[in-house]
Structures are given as C-alpha cells and as structure tokens.
Amino acid sequence: MKKVLYFPTEKKESWQSFIELKVKELKRGLIEINSGNWQLKCRDIIYLKNLCERYNLTIVSINSYIPETIISANSLGFESSLELEFAEKSKRTFDNEIINSLQSPSTFFHQGTLRSGESLDVNEDLLILGDVNPGAIVSAGGNVMIWGRLLGIAHAGKHGNDHAKITALQLRPVQLRISNKIARGPKEKPEQGLAEEALIEEGVIVIKPAKNS
Amino acid sequence: MTSDTRVILICSGKGGVGKTTLTANLGISLASKGCPTAVLDADFGLRNLDLLLGLENRIVYTAQEVLEENCRLDQALVKHKQQPNLSLLPAGNPRMLEWLKPEDMQKIVEMLNDQFQYVLIDCPAGVEDGFKNAVSASKEAIIVTNPEVSAVRDADRVIGLLNTHGVKPVQLVLNRVRPKMMQSQEMLSIDDVTDILALPLLGLVLEDEQVIVSTNRGEPLTLVGSNSPAARCYSNIASRLQGEEVPLIDPAKEGSSLKDKFRRLMQTKIF
Structure with missing residues (x-):
C-alpha cells in the first residue's frame, strides 16, 4: 500500500515540523511525497529521506508543482514528476532566466x-x-x-x-x-x-x- | 516455429572480447535445453566459429553456395555430433565481403527461421559493412563487453548504431570479469559499466583459464558438462535468455568457498 504525504497548503508555518508530525503517524511502508508549492533543495530532500528512514518509510517518488524541486529530487536519484496542470495555475512567478x-x-x-x-x-x-x-x-x-x-x-x-x-x-x-x-x-x-x-x-x-x- | 524464432545478434564493436566464444557456448547451452538452435557465422573475413565448435573438418558447403543456389540449405548446415539440436551455417570465403548485401543476409536468416527456435549471429568486430549486414538481419542483440574502458567505449558506439537500426531489445553480457581485481577497484566495476551503457545486464562471465583450453580443443565448455565458473555463467545466460529468473553470480563471493579453492588446487596439479 502506497500512501501520499502532502505538504501544508498554507505557507505560514515551516514545513519541517508539520511533516515530522505526519511522518510519525504513518508507520513503515512506501510513501509518495507531494511537496505542492514548496521549493525543496537537495539538502531538504536529504532531510526528508533521513526522517522517513527513521520511521521505516521508503520514498517512492517526489512530486511537486515546482520545477526546481523536481530537479533536486531527480539529481538525488528519486523518481519524480512535475504536476503540470497545477503548476500552470499556481501564481508563483518563475525566474525570468529560466523562462527565457x-x-x-x-x-x-x-x-x-x-x-x-x-x-x-x-x-x-x-x-x-x-x-x-x-x-x-x-x-x-x-x-x-x-x-x-x-x-x-x-x-x-x-x-x-x-x-x-x-x-x-x-x-x-x-x-x-x-x-x-x-x-x-x-x-x-x-x-x-x-x-x-x-x-x-x-x-x-x-x-x-x-x-x- | 516460424513466427517466434528469435534472431539474436551477438556483437561487441571491439575485437577479442568473446563474441565467438559466447556464441558457441550459448548455442550449445540452448541446444542442450532442447531448443533447435542455429549459429550463423557472419564474420566472413576472419571466420572461426567453426573452430570453436570443433566442426572445421566437416564443412562441405557454406552460406556462399546457399546464396548462389549451388546447394540446399540443409546440405550446408553442419549438425553438431554430440548436440544434434545445434547446427552451424559456416561463413563462405573472405571474398564474400565484397558482394554480400544486407538483403542476402536477410535471405539466409529467413531460410533458417523455418527450422530453428534460436538463430544466433556471430557478428564481426568493427562497425563497417560486415556489421551492417549482420544487423540488418537480426531482431534483437546481445552486446558483449569486457570491464575495460576501450571495450566499453566501443560497445557504447555499437549500441547507438543498433538503436538507429531499430534492433530491440539489446542486452548486455559482461565478459572476463576478475572478481579480485574488481574488489580492489583496479578494474571497472559492474556498476561503472551498466552506468554508461544503460542496458539490462543479461549476465556476467568470469575470467576462466578453461575457456582457452576448450577453445584450443574445439569443445565448448558447456558441451563437456564442465563445472568451471565460466561454464556455469554461460548456462545461466542461456536460462535467462529463455525467460527464467536466475540470480546473477556475485563476483565478490565467487572463488572464496572451500569447494572452489579445492577445485582450483586440483586443476593446477593436473594441468
């Protein structure tokens, strides 16, 4: 059974404490992470991985609306995909350089x-x-x-x-x-x-x- | 049997990595598992598949005569004495290189399709005409490479060419693996090779002196029922080719058990 772990939709709090609570609830097994509108860097993903390992969870894939998160996840060897329909809707403005x-x-x-x-x-x-x-x-x-x-x-x-x-x-x-x-x-x-x-x-x-x- | 005949090209790019040895041993293994198998020597310039199988002195007609319609296909096919499921279609004389076209090669393979379940094509080294002829007739391929930078580089080039010709699937055999050198990282590791080539690994073949002995005698290792490391590797590869799941040999553990040490000791005393 694969469970999906969603990041908080509101951007007020930091995600680390939120996720740690969520991870404690889930017990062992495979999980898919959906980071929503949060941009995760390599070190964030490594933090996630270590956290999940501590609770016997294996990350199957990391999905996000943010291309940079996908790049980081990919470069660490995780399966990942960009959720395009949502990415279009999200109001975030891209870096001009990337767009160009x-x-x-x-x-x-x-x-x-x-x-x-x-x-x-x-x-x-x-x-x-x-x-x-x-x-x-x-x-x-x-x-x-x-x-x-x-x-x-x-x-x-x-x-x-x-x-x-x-x-x-x-x-x-x-x-x-x-x-x-x-x-x-x-x-x-x-x-x-x-x-x-x-x-x-x-x-x-x-x-x-x-x-x- | 016509439609599900598997025409497999065995190629490497670089010479001397073990294409012909693999063809001979795989042919014998498949045949001994009950599959009618043909091995076709496409290395017209430097033919020696017949030598490895010990069939040199029984060749009367070759692929050349078949194409010129000077003889029937079954007259040219050389059946192996101890393993009647295996037949060899010998390469003609080296001058065939000048006139042989991809269509001729396809014609030969089509003729073999009716009688055999597996057709193994021993590809010449290099990527010139001989290679192109052989590729045009095959559906799938096995790439043989050694854990050496030059062999891997050439294999990479060949995989690119196979892709453009639409040959699929392409699988990898890593030949002449020396467990000790791999452990001490003096040799490219399995991961290094699969990382670059990005192909599914069909099998490993361990470096084995018995291969040289058997080549010189014209008796492939798998034929004489040898229990040497390489013979087991070849037979595993044949099983995997048929769709069985056989675990890969772990080079780290190979040769360290007491039994293996004892066998090595015995062999050194005898030879």
Missing part, C-alpha cells in the same frame, strides 16, 4: 542519450534530456544544458560567445570548450546530487555549483 531559456525559440531540444561516436551540432542554445557519454561531442552556438550526465565533450558558444555556459546535473566531461577556450575535465568526481555549470571567468573556464538548484 526554456521558451525562447532558439533552443534546440534533444531527448535521449548521446553515445560514443555520436555528435550534435547546433547554432542555438542546446537542451539535452539524457546523458552525453564519453566519446560523444555536443556543440552549440549558445548555452549547453544537459539534464543528465556530461561525460563526453561539450562546446558552448562555438561562434565566440564568451558568456555561454555549460550546465549539467553531473559535470564530469573529458573536455570542456567555451568560445575559443579549452579546458580538460576535472580529475576528481563531483559531489553527488549537485548540478554544476562551467563558464569563463577572468579568461579561464571554471566550474561552479549551478544557480537555481
């Missing part, structure tokens, strides 16, 4: 994993839903966003745009290229569940935790 990057007609969208030997070369921004495996090359005139792992080579701003960024849920590339700069990928593995972005700062390519995650 998702809606602008100049974004090329690719779904599926790029395997060794395959390549994708576009003039617009590039959004990939899937992994880029070692041996694969993606390049874009604008930004490169990968909802998955980047293990191959990515080139952003190939026409010389120094402001282009490369973002991935897991950034572990063989090589990174932005504009005319080239950098080798980091040797050490990045922290799990931390989306990262690469950009040019003071003439060199640096990797930082991604914003909005």
Whole structure:
C-alpha cells in the first residue's frame, strides 16, 4: 500500500515540523511525497529521506508543482514528476532566466542519450534530456544544458560567445570548450546530487555549483 | 516455429572480447535445453566459429553456395555430433565481403527461421559493412563487453548504431570479469559499466583459464558438462535468455568457498 504525504497548503508555518508530525503517524511502508508549492533543495530532500528512514518509510517518488524541486529530487536519484496542470495555475512567478531559456525559440531540444561516436551540432542554445557519454561531442552556438550526465565533450558558444555556459546535473566531461577556450575535465568526481555549470571567468573556464538548484 | 524464432545478434564493436566464444557456448547451452538452435557465422573475413565448435573438418558447403543456389540449405548446415539440436551455417570465403548485401543476409536468416527456435549471429568486430549486414538481419542483440574502458567505449558506439537500426531489445553480457581485481577497484566495476551503457545486464562471465583450453580443443565448455565458473555463467545466460529468473553470480563471493579453492588446487596439479 502506497500512501501520499502532502505538504501544508498554507505557507505560514515551516514545513519541517508539520511533516515530522505526519511522518510519525504513518508507520513503515512506501510513501509518495507531494511537496505542492514548496521549493525543496537537495539538502531538504536529504532531510526528508533521513526522517522517513527513521520511521521505516521508503520514498517512492517526489512530486511537486515546482520545477526546481523536481530537479533536486531527480539529481538525488528519486523518481519524480512535475504536476503540470497545477503548476500552470499556481501564481508563483518563475525566474525570468529560466523562462527565457526554456521558451525562447532558439533552443534546440534533444531527448535521449548521446553515445560514443555520436555528435550534435547546433547554432542555438542546446537542451539535452539524457546523458552525453564519453566519446560523444555536443556543440552549440549558445548555452549547453544537459539534464543528465556530461561525460563526453561539450562546446558552448562555438561562434565566440564568451558568456555561454555549460550546465549539467553531473559535470564530469573529458573536455570542456567555451568560445575559443579549452579546458580538460576535472580529475576528481563531483559531489553527488549537485548540478554544476562551467563558464569563463577572468579568461579561464571554471566550474561552479549551478544557480537555481 | 516460424513466427517466434528469435534472431539474436551477438556483437561487441571491439575485437577479442568473446563474441565467438559466447556464441558457441550459448548455442550449445540452448541446444542442450532442447531448443533447435542455429549459429550463423557472419564474420566472413576472419571466420572461426567453426573452430570453436570443433566442426572445421566437416564443412562441405557454406552460406556462399546457399546464396548462389549451388546447394540446399540443409546440405550446408553442419549438425553438431554430440548436440544434434545445434547446427552451424559456416561463413563462405573472405571474398564474400565484397558482394554480400544486407538483403542476402536477410535471405539466409529467413531460410533458417523455418527450422530453428534460436538463430544466433556471430557478428564481426568493427562497425563497417560486415556489421551492417549482420544487423540488418537480426531482431534483437546481445552486446558483449569486457570491464575495460576501450571495450566499453566501443560497445557504447555499437549500441547507438543498433538503436538507429531499430534492433530491440539489446542486452548486455559482461565478459572476463576478475572478481579480485574488481574488489580492489583496479578494474571497472559492474556498476561503472551498466552506468554508461544503460542496458539490462543479461549476465556476467568470469575470467576462466578453461575457456582457452576448450577453445584450443574445439569443445565448448558447456558441451563437456564442465563445472568451471565460466561454464556455469554461460548456462545461466542461456536460462535467462529463455525467460527464467536466475540470480546473477556475485563476483565478490565467487572463488572464496572451500569447494572452489579445492577445485582450483586440483586443476593446477593436473594441468
């Protein structure tokens, strides 16, 4: 039997104490979490997971109206889905930057994993839903966003745009290229569940935790 | 039997990872479980499936003569003596590479469809014409790879090509696994490989010296009823292919039991 745990609808109180009470009531089993209009960061989800484990509950999936919550849940390896109909209704205003990057007609969208030997070369921004495996090359005139792992080579701003960024849920590339700069990928593995972005700062390519995650 | 014949391509991309050995052993395993099985050598350039099965000296006609209609299919098929459920359709001479087309390959497989439940195609290494011919005739595929970066990379490339050809499902066999090296993290782990390739794991095959011995003798391990680690792995894979649920061998536990140690000791004394 799967139970659904809803977050409080009113935003006055903090959710932690509310959820802890709810979790105490449920005893062992599978639960689905619906976080409603709350934005959860990775550390919030880890807190939830630990809380549930203490009461012998297993989280099956995490659903939300907020895309950022889904990104965090996904990057921690949870099943999650965006409840779209409600998301439209919710009055929350999205970050302009996200809206632009998702809606602008100049974004090329690719779904599926790029395997060794395959390549994708576009003039617009590039959004990939899937992994880029070692041996694969993606390049874009604008930004490169990968909802998955980047293990191959990515080139952003190939026409010389120094402001282009490369973002991935897991950034572990063989090589990174932005504009005319080239950098080798980091040797050490990045922290799990931390989306990262690469950009040019003071003439060199640096990797930082991604914003909005 | 026509419609539910399973035409399975066994491929890897990289050479020397164990395609032919897997084809031979899987063929014998399936045949000994009572399924009429054909193994088809699609590696025309460097054929050696017949060697592994010990059938080299019994080949009269090959796929080439069948296609040229110089002989009937059943004349070219070589039945295995000890395992009559298994037949080999030998590859013709290497010059076939020049004129063989995907349609020819499809024609051969269609002919085999009537008589067999399983048709295993031993794919050549690489991704050139020979590979394309073999892919065009198959419905599903097994990718063989070793826990090495280069083999995994090539396998990844091949999976991409199989997807574009619409071959489904594609399953993975991880060959030449050395439990000790995996434990000490000197070798890619099972998770590392499945992480990149993102395929369902059909089975593991442990590194086993007996494989070399059996190859040189032309007697596949599964034929002689050997109880060596690799033979058990092959037979498990055959069972899983038929839809049975057999748990994966845990490489961490393998070889540590007293029985295994004793058997290894015995083998070292004999050979």
